[in-house]
Amino acid sequence: MFTTFTTDRVDPAERFESRVLEPRDVLLSMLSFPSVRVQRPEVLIRRSAPEAYQVNLVLDGRAVVAQHGRQAVLEPGDFSVCDTSKPMRGRRVATTGARLALVQVPKARVPLPESGLRALIAVPFDTRSGVGGVFARWVVDALDRAEEFTPADAGVLASVTTDLLTAVLAERLGEARPEDDAGMRRRVHDFIDQELGDPSLTPASVARAHHISLRRLQRLFAEQDTGPAGFIRSRRLERCRRDLADPRAATTPVHTIGTRWGFPDAAHFSRLFRSTFGHSPGEYRRLSRMSNGGAHFDKALIACSTRTWGQAAFAADKSRGEETW
Template identity: 40%
Template sequence: MLTVGSADTISVPASERFGYWHDLVARESVPMRIHSAHAANFQARAEVISLGEIVLSSWRYPSLDMQRTSTFIRRSDPEMYEFALPLSGHGGVEQERRTNLFTPGRFAVVDTSRPHQSSHQGRSRHEGLLTTLTILVPHGLVPLHPNKIAQLLATDIPATEGMGALLSNFVHQVLGHPEQYQERDVPLLGIVARDLVSATLAQRLDLTEALPTEVRGHSLRVRVKAFIDEHLGDPDLSPGTVAAAHHVSLRSLHRAFEAEDQTVAEIIRTRRLDRCARDLRDPLHRRWPIHTIAARWGFPSQAHFSRVFTAAFGMSARAFRNSPSAPDRRR
C-alpha cells in the first residue's frame, strides 16, 4: 500500500505538543506562525502521502490562526500552490489583499511564496477537532501562467461541482483508502493529481483550451469515467450521450480513449456488469429478482443481460448468485 506518514501530538508530553505540531507543519507543509487558545495541551493529528512532487495531507486540530510572513518565506520557499479543503468549522483566508471565507465544501487556494494568513474555528465549543485536507503542488507543474493563477489566490473553488468535485473525490479517495494503491502507483497518481489541479484552475479561469493537449485529454477521461459511474442506471447511456454531455464529438471522445484498455462502450458495459455482480452477491439484495438488479444498472432487456453476463462471467446470473465459488471478477 501507499506509504502514509502519520504523527499524533498525543505521543509527546502535553507541554511539548504545540511545539511538536509547529515543527510538523513546517516540515510537511511550510513554516508558519501559529496561534491557538489550546496551545497548553494541543491535541492534533496529521497524515501525509507523497505522490512524487505533489503532497496530500489530512490535518486534525483544534481552533487556530496561522500566518506566513515574508520572513518565513525568505527562510524557506518551496514555491507551491496549496489547495485546502476544510471538512468542518469555519474561518477565513487572506492573500494579496483579498479576503474570503474558509468553509466546508470549498477549496481555498493560496501561494506559499506570498504572505498569507488564515483562521479556522469550531462552530461551537463542543465541536471537537477540525479537519482539513490539503494538496501541495509545485508552481512548475501547473501549465498555466502564474499571473492568471494569481487571480484565484484567497478565493474559493466549489468542491461539489465541476472539476472541483473530481479533485475533491480524488483527495478523499487516496487519503481515505491508501491500502487500495501500491507504491508503483505513485507516478500515475501524481499525474492524475497534477491534471485535476490544472483542470480545476483552468475551468475556474475559463482557460481549459489553454491547457496542453495531454492534460486536456486526461481531464476528459477522468470526467467521462465519473459521468459514467453516476449514470450507469440510465439505459440510454451510450458513447453518444456521453459525448453530448461533455460537448465533444463522438470521434473526439473515441480518440481520447485510444490509449486506454477499453473503449467507452466497453467501460459502460463492464462497470454495469460489475455492479450487477456486486448486487447478486449482496445478502441484502437476495430477495431482489435478477431482472430487477439488471434493470437497476441499465440492462432493461433480460435476454440481453443474460447473454452478456454469461459471456463475461462464464455462468448465468442465477448460477453466479447461488454458487459460492463464482468468480468475483469478470473473465
C-alpha cells in the same frame, strides 16, 4: 510515501493529527486540529519558499485565508488556493476532530499561466458539484486509502491530482486546459518508467492512462529520435543492460532480468538485446566483467545503441504508421 502523525497523549482539546501522502513532488494531507491562527511572513519565506500552489479544503468547521490583498471565507466543502512563495495569513474555527485536507502541487506541474492564476489566489471554490466536486472526492478518497498505495502508484497519484486541480483552475479562468506538451511529456515519461516491468505496457495503454489519443502521444515524441514503442523498448533494454553489468546481480539468471523489465519471452529478449548492443545478454555480462568493471565497455555500447537503436525504432514506427513490438 504514507505517514501518520498523532498527539494522542495531549489534552483532547489541543490534539493535532495528520495523514500524509507524498507521491513524488506532490503532497496530500488530511489534518485534524481545533481552532488555530497561522501566519507565514516574509522571514519564513526567505528560509524556505517552495514554488508551489497549496490547496486548503475545509471539510469541517470554518476557515479564513488571506493573501494578495484578498480574503476567502471558507465553509465546509469550500477550498482556496495559496501561493507558498508569498506571505499569507489564516484562521480556522473548529471543534476537536474537525478535518481539513491540504494539497500542495509544484507550480511547474500546473500548465496554466501564472499571471492568470494570481487572480484565483485566496478565492473560494465550491466543491459540492462539477469538477470541483470530483477533485475534492479524489483527494479525500486517496487519503482515506493512503495505506493501500505502493511506491509504484506514485506517478499516477501525482498526475491525477495535478490534472484534476488544473481542470478546476482552468474552468474558473474560463478557458479549456491549454495544450502543454512539455508537461504531458514529463508525465508520460514518468509513467513509462514506473510501469516498465509490466509486459502489457503499450503505447495504447499509455495513451489511455493519460486520457489522450495515440495521435497526440505520437506527437509528444516527434522531437525525439524514437516513437512511443521505441522509447519503451529502449528504456527496458537500458534497465536490463544496467542489471547485467551490476556485480550485485551476477547470480540473477538472464531470463529473470528480462522478465523483470517487461520481456517475458527469453528468445525475443535475447534478439532485441543483441540487435541493440551487438552482443547477447550473456555475452554482454561476461564482457562487462572483463572490461575494467564494465565502465569503458558500457560507455561504448551506450553511445552505439543511442545512435542506431533510436534511428531504427523511429523509422520503423513511421513506416508502419503504428507502434510495433
